[in-house]
Amino acid sequence: MKKPKVVVLGAGYGGLMTVTRLTKHVGVNEAEITLVNKHNYHYETTWLHEACAGTLHHDRCRYEIKSVINTSRINFVQDTVTGININEKKVTLSNGELEYDYLVIALGAMPETFGIAGLKEYAFSISNINGARQLREHIEYQFATFNNDAEKKKERLSIIVGGAGFTGIEFLGELCNRVPELCREYDIDQKNVRIICVEAAPTVLPGFDPGLVDYAVNYLEGKGVEFKIGTAIKECTPDGIIVSKDDKQEEIKAGTVVWAAGVRGNSIVEEAGFENNRGRVKVNPHLLVEGHDDVFIIGDCSLIINEENNRPYPPTAQIAMQQGVTCAKNIGRLIRGQDNLEEFTPDIKGTVASLGEHNAVGVVYGKNLTGTKASIMKKVIDNRSLFLVGGPGLVLKKGKFKFF
Template identity: 45%
Template sequence: MKKSKIVILGGGYGGLITSRKLEKLLKENEAEVTLINKHEYHYIATQLHKTGAGTASDDKITLHIPDLLKTNKVQFKKGTVERVDFNNQQVCLEYGEKVDYDFLVLALGYEVDTFGIPGVEENAFQIRSFRSTKAIYNHVIHQFEAYQVDQDPSRLTFAVAGAGFTGVEMIGELVEAMPKLCSKYSVPVSDTRIINIEASGTVLPGFDQKAIDFTTNYVKKHGVELMTSTKIMECTPTSIKLDNGTNIPARTLIWSGGVRGNRLLEKLDLPVERSRVKVDNYLRVEGMTNVFCIGDAARFMKNDKDALPPTAQVAIQQAEVCGPNLIATLRGESLSTFSYHHKGTVASIGNTAAVGNVFGFKITGLFAALMKQVVEARYLFVLGGPALVVKQFAKIKKPHQQVSVSRNK
């Protein structure tokens, strides 16, 4: 009998955990599964800010996907998806390659939303992928090198747009990195500026007051210039224009003003709302019985008004249901509905401080930072068991390396 073909697009949290689920649950020769991802590595997106600041080594943030697949039930294919032909059930990759499917999982993740602010798309750096954050780090290093020659203060002015979850994590990492970089390039720390620009009136909008107060005090204590209720109007390669008329001379703006679903999904003939694909309670694309969509790409309504947020926690939980639902579809059995269980949120501010809420308990400081490590360790455990946890935690940051990577790829 012809084996059914399952194709998973995207090797992020959603796609990888779905693959691992299928490895565990599929019988031998029950289906042919292919996981397609742009790169051979999976990046731990929740730690990308560390790559941007150079505070974690590349091999801590990236994992070789074929090594994570434990059986021959799932085949990995490196490729960039360009289109999906839903009528002929084919995925079209770059260079004209086509991959047939019977069942498809869309797990293509997020993209950064720059809201059309002039110059941001072209001149700001993005926390979008391993490559885009590596480009941040290479740029920072270059600014330190150039400063030694021209002493232009705009080179050592590092601005982060957005004081939400990702913005605060990026700021925390820059605070951590700056003294080491200054010492390496023999520059006084007082020559550097770290600026956090946020349109709303507070850091971490949506977090509780304890977390907000802790974060505000922590970053200010570490010399960060916090500009809340301030909007960026324009960004050029050498300056940032604010709505209060100020023009900040700066060559680095790291944009973390918001994310949206992968733009590719809007080009496909899919029910897209607010840049994400509408899915039913079983995580199938609305109106389709053989196409699932999970993670940041999916718009799953938690109630009549609101969709679930784009988080790794949601992507992982959805993948844990998507895998079994694929198998149920294949076997003609009934599917399980997805329901989300929020376990908490922890935002790091460098290595030794964090804020958040875990199982209803508000936490701040070093304890919260340790909890963040526990959360990261748990993910590694789900992916690769205790061996992967030990292997990744044993990795030590190597001296700053210069790797040539272009911006925002």
């Protein structure tokens, strides 16, 4: 009898969790498991703001996939997914194709620019290791060039962060720590540097308790961040951005523009023909796509509704990992012909946004936290995701311990 083929696309939080759990729920002879990923490494998406700012080396934010999977059980294919053919049950890759009996789509998010002109061309995003290295070096190059310009241009040292959501605020926190280092390295008076956060919504960190929002804003403003709230970016140009507030337009020149104001699901999911909303597909409680009992979608490409407020859960690493656990169980049951599939319910343990290395704001088990306590909890959360994927060994190798 032929073993069913399980193909998992993406080795992010969701995909990696799925394959590591699959080897527990599925016997050696029960399935052939293949994991496909563009790179030979997994990276911690939720740590990228640190690599982008240059406060944490990118090698601390990634680890080799083969170091955490059982390679005698899982066939790892390093390749880029170019398409999914649901009818033929095939996945096409840059260098080949794969057939599947069960498919797990865990391809992650892409930046959503909402059609704002110039963002794709001129703004950086916080989305992967290659981009993080480039952004880090781009910022550093602006500082390295400043004193060497015949006519010193202050705007070269301005950094605009589009978006005051979770990622934007965390990136601002890192920048506040990094800029003084860069000023020392390149003999620059910090008065020449501007960090500007532009947010179209009426508030910073939407969804957070107002007390936590105030704490974060006051802290970042104290470090020199200028907030422009209720202000929309109309266009990004090679020289900076054009914003609009109350119908008044203004140009803000800047050497660096970072777009951190939104993500969408993966375009592969749209092209595959699933009913979707910006690349996110509503999945059933078993994490299966409606009408396709062999296709799971988890992580940032999946859409699940929070019944408390009837709005979608935001795409987070926490949910992706929990979905991976359920998905692995359900694949095991499907393979064995069982129909008692587990229903997925997110278990939100907490949400903490860091404000640099030693500060943070957030909610853990329903309790608001700020300052050192929140910062410690943030590191506990970061270490926990390592633990879930790679056990104590990975925590020791890549964990964050230097609390003070």
